[in-house]
Amino acid sequence: MIDLKYLQNNFNEASAKLQKKGVDSETLENLQNLFKRLKGANAKLEAAKAEQNSMSKLFGQYMREGKDITELKAKVDANKEAMVPLQEAAREAEEALYAVALAVPNFPDDSVPAGTDEEDNVELRKVLEPRVFDFAPKEHWALAEENGWIDFERGVKLAKSRFSVLRGEAARMERALINFFLDTNAQKGFEELCVPFMNNAQMLQGTGQLPKFEEDLFKIEEEDLYLIPTAEVPLTNMYNDEILLADQLPVLMTGYTPCFRKEAGSAGRDTRGMIRQHQFDKVEMVAIAHPDKSDDIFEMMVQNASDILAALGLPHRVVELCGGDLGFSAARTIDLEVWLPGQNKYREISSISNTRDFQSRRAKIRFKDGKKNRLVHTLNGSALAVGRTLIAIMENYQNEDGSIAIPEVLKKYL
RNA sequence: GGACAGUUGGGUGAGUUGGCUGAAACCACAUCCCUGCUAAGGAUGCGUACUCGUAAGGGUACCGAGGGUUCGAAUCCCUCACUGUCCGCCA
Known part of the structure; x- marks a missing residue:
């Protein structure tokens, strides 16, 4: 608020x-x-x-x-x-x-570029050159079919559309990526947490999903519980209604969770493939920070996510979101967009935001600053979206015969 | 799921024949004093939020949550949540 x-x-x-x-x-x-x-x-x-x-x-x-x-x-x-x-x-x-x-969005930082939608976002830099293919690179769903990696039909049978099943090598790769991300984040000082995948309404309100975005959440019938749309919700709300000591800051947390989204309003978008699913895996970073330190931590989080992509050898670009494309709770957001040669496009794979005191005011997360209690700053960012990373690996590491090479850093996890 | 017990401030823990308790006491913490030697003693202060005021200092609310009874509730009644114990069930 x-x-x-x-x-x-x-x-x-x-x-x-x-x-x-x-x-x-x-x-x-x-x-x-x-x-x-x-x-x-x-x-x-x-x-x-x-x-x-x-x-x-x-x-x-x-x-x-x-x-x-x-x-x-x-x-x-x-x-x-x-x-x-x-x-x-x-x-x-x-x-x-x-x-x-509760329905008014956060103030954007003064530095946020003006603009109405993603067309007005500002590219800050590119990392790694896209590979030059001497054949026409395929899209991930074609590769998935050739390799038997993703079973879209049975995902739909088990649940409904926008669900899928990873099989064999792909399922193991998903697990390997989760472990790689968590280990890397831990090295940067993030404590690993394993949290409930359902949270109550008060927590969802704390991070800003409720009351305005209820239609995008899966609610558990007869219970005051929602499936989390991101680990940002449980991680940030770990300290809901608490007063931290100044020397506890910053609190750096990371965790793997599946994320559940109804994708209301995205009907027809990305229906093919595994880009936009009702359930997807993500490893999230969350920081509870002193207001004076949140900008530094923000930079660190962006760098961390970018480093992970670079370590996987995935070309990407770093994009500063314009005001119109900024999320409800964010004062500032930087997206990482990974190169997908099959789609011939950069696609969002990580989004890192500083919400400043917008969430902490809702969630009542404070710290003792001398005698006074002050609101902390909260930050969150993906490091990284797992399914989209898998897609990026498939498309970037594909061979002409349809086989897929394994990135060097992942080998020890497989 | 059934039965019983409990839920008080940073911690422990009084208060449950309704008013003098926003809340004793102790611990922790902060400042000051004394003293000096491996630490002890003394004084004062010390919940959160909103609100009025330049300030000093007022006001309101909060004793798990919500509602009720009453001039007045931490204290009585109802509903719910959570914790503990026993039983049942189960990965």
Whole structure:
């Protein structure tokens, strides 16, 4: 959630920032008014409560002293009744405010390039030259079929469309990649965690998936539980509603989890192959950081993900997202796009974001800064999406006969 | 799944015949004082959030969560969650 006090005191600045993310100023004006309304309603209610409390104290005193309480009782009853509409007003004001506030995206950093969609993203650099093929490179689904690696039909039979089954060598490769990623992240100082793949609503709200993006989540019937869409949710919320000590920072965490997404709104996109699935494996990095240190950690996380791709010999480019393409919670995001020769395109394989205090305000993750409690910064990034890495290896390491070579660094994991 | 017990501040743990308890005591922690020798003693402070105020200092809420009874609830009632123990079941 954005800082409402900041919005109130720096309306024009805040409004300009959020324009980059396509939020109109009417929404913000509305938000500002709702905030004022809540404060006003609370002030009235609290004054009435203070009155009630002090009269109640007197009441007890009178009882002890044996004084007559009929007059006091009448006053206190009248006040109680007068409080009912105030209570109602405060409740309504709060509901109205949060309905809007929780759906407003984070402020983008000033450095974020303006733009409306991915066309306006800015390429920062390319890493590794794409290989020159002396034959026409195939797409991963063709290779998968030739090698018997991915069983799309049976994935659909077992579940539904956008599910698939990895077989044999491919299944082992998936496992090898997970291990390689986790080991590499651990070397960079990330603690490995194995977390629940279902989280409750409060956690999903903490990281920003709820309430706005419920339609993209798989919910467990009859339970307050959702399948996680990314390990960012459990890892970041490890410290939900906690106050850390300054010397505990930064907390660096990594974990492998499957990720579950309904892909609502992506109907028809990437239906062929394994690019966009309802369930996919990912190894995630999460950092809980001191606000002054989050930029450095961000750079480290981007470098780490890029290094992993380079170690696998996968050409990729580093892209800074423009305001319009930035996710809901992110203040800044850098994507890593891997080269897919079969598709003749760069495709997203990692997304690293600094959410600054947007998630920590929702999730109440603070740290002791001297006497005061301050919100931490939270960062997350994939290192890496496993299925897409497998695809990238298939397409980049393919031979003319359809066989696929194994990247050197993975050999010890197979 | 069934039965019983419990859920209090950073920790341990009082308080459950409703008001004087936002919460004793102890530990931990912080600052200061004393003293000096391998550590001890003393004083004070020390929950979170929102809110009013330049500040000093007020106010409101929170004793697992939500609701109820009452002038007033950590204390009574209801629902739910979680923890523990026993039974059942099971990878």
